[in-house]
Amino acid sequence: MIGAGIKRGTAELAVLSILEDGPLHGYEMARRIEEQTKGALRFTLAALYPMLYRMEQRGWIRGAWETSSSGRRRRCYRLTPAGKKKLSPLRKEWAELFGALRRLTKVSHA
Amino acid sequence: MRDWRKFVQVQLAGLPLSPGTKADVVDELAGHLEEVYEGHRRQGMTEELAAQRAMKQVTDWNALQRHIRNAKEREELMQNRVRQLWFPGLLTLTLSMGLLPMLVKLGLEPRIVSWSGPDTILFYVPWLLTLPLFGALGAYISLRAGGSARAILFSGLFPMLSLAACFFVILPLSIVLDRSIAFHLTLAGFLGLLLSWVVAPGAALLIGALPIEILHTRKMHSQRVAGA
Numbered sequence: 001m002i003g004a005g006i007k008r009g010t011a012e013l014a015v016l017s018i019l020e021d022g023p024l025h026g027y028e029m030a031r032r033i034e035e036q037t038k039g040a041l042r043f044t045l046a047a048l049y050p051m052l053y054r055m056e057q058r059g060w061i062r063g064a065w066e067t068s069s070s071g072r073r074r075r076c077y078r079l080t081p082a083g084k085k086k087l088s089p090l091r092k093e094w095a096e097l098f099g100a101l102r103r104l105t106k107v108s109h110a
Numbered sequence: 111m112r113d114w115r116k117f118v119q120v121q122l123a124g125l126p127l128s129p130g131t132k133a134d135v136v137d138e139l140a141g142h143l144e145e146v147y148e149g150h151r152r153q154g155m156t157e158e159l160a161a162q163r164a165m166k167q168v169t170d171w172n173a174l175q176r177h178i179r180n181a182k183e184r185e186e187l188m189q190n191r192v193r194q195l196w197f198p199g200l201l202t203l204t205l206s207m208g209l210l211p212m213l214v215k216l217g218l219e220p221r222i223v224s225w226s227g228p229d230t231i232l233f234y235v236p237w238l239l240t241l242p243l244f245g246a247l248g249a250y251i252s253l254r255a256g257g258s259a260r261a262i263l264f265s266g267l268f269p270m271l272s273l274a275a276c277f278f279v280i281l282p283l284s285i286v287l288d289r290s291i292a293f294h295l296t297l298a299g300f301l302g303l304l305l306s307w308v309v310a311p312g313a314a315l316l317i318g319a320l321p322i323e324i325l326h327t328r329k330m331h332s333q334r335v336a337g338a
Contacts, residue, residue: 026138027145045142045167049135050177057184065134075138 011051012060013090014041016083019061023078026052052077060086112147112161114140121171127182128190128256135178143167194257199268202248206269206315210237231302238314244269245318259327266319270312277308 014033018024024032030043055061060083063075118140125132143164150160168174213236214220220232249266257265264271281303 025141027142030142031149045139045146046169046174046177049139049142050174050181053178053181057181072141073137074141075134 009090009093011043011047012055013087013094014043015051015055016060016079016087016090019077019079019083020087023076025066025074025076027074029077055083058082112144114144114147114164118143121168122175122178125175126179127186131182131186135182190256193255194252194261195264198248198251198255198257198265201251202244202265202315203269203272205247206237206241206244206311209240210234213237213240231306233306233310238310241269241311241314242318245315246322247318248315249319249322253322253326259323259330262323262326263319266322267312267315270308270315273311274308277304 014037015029018029018032018036026045026048030045030048034042052061052063056063056077059080061077062080063077065073066076067073115136118136122132122136122139125135127135146167147160147164150163151157155163213234218234218236220234245266248268249262252262252265281300
């Protein structure tokens with residue numbers, strides 16, 4: 001069954017997936033998502049941060065201030081065990097959605 | 111070079127979060143805008159164009175403010191509850207209840223106010239005399255953490271509330287488990303226990319906590335008057 005919050009789920013899936021490779025700060029997260037999806041997924045600041053704060057509050061990710069070698073202070077987010085656990089059902093939900101869309105497309109073209 | 115921090119600070123001036131959390135949000139968003147701006151500059155855009163592009167990251171600052179508040183509010187609420195309520199309350203309880211056996215060990219015996227067989231009422235007077243201090247301590251810690259009038263009183267009275275909870279849970283449970291307690295317990299005895307373990311400690315704690323709560327209420331009132 002595909003959940004009602006699928007739209008928000010896609011954005012959350014993108015963030016959780018990108019953080020699976022290692023901790024990142026917000027800007028770098030948005031940049032990598034855009035790069036890896038060849039521009040299909042773009043996160044503006046306005047879309048990204050409320051979502052990050054929500055996910056942090058749910059305990060899926062954890063942010064901590066870090067200072068880079070250039071002296072710039074950034075808040076880096078990393079995946080928590082709860083976040084890792086959340087990834088698998090989200091991926092399943094997405095696979096279901098794609099499966100459903102594929103079936104629908106075939107019917108439409110028939 | 112633009113001051114992105116100042117820019118974000120102005121845009122999020124109405125964000126109703128604690129100063130620390132708000133400063134963190136401002137720093138984080140300003141850092142993001144700065145990196146967007148620098149990214150555009152590296153691509154060869156003019157300062158003006160790069161800044162305009164960076165600012166396009168947010169089209170409605172009021173909506174963003176609302177979304178951040180919604181996302182952060184519950185977290186803040188939990189943190190505030192711990193700082194303003196549970197920490198001062200539990201500290202007051204631990205200190206006040208920890209002192210009682212120490213005083214008894216030091217030989218400070220309870221004062222027997224009424225004696226008529228099983229209905230004796232014991233008042234641990236030295237302990238009761240220290241309770242206003244603990245009530246004030248709990249209330250003060252809550253006040254310093256930004257607690258509301260209710261949180262301040264709750265923190266100061268926390269030992270009494272815990273004793274009352276024990277009283278109304280443990281006593282009925284003991285009666286259910288051991289019928290002989292019910293047989294021996296009279297109404298006068300019950301009221302005596304209530305008086306010595308709930309009412310008297312509660313009053314003593316209130317003596318300490320109430321002035322701090324009044325102080326807080328007056329301060330809030332004068333601030334409201336000044337702001338009006």
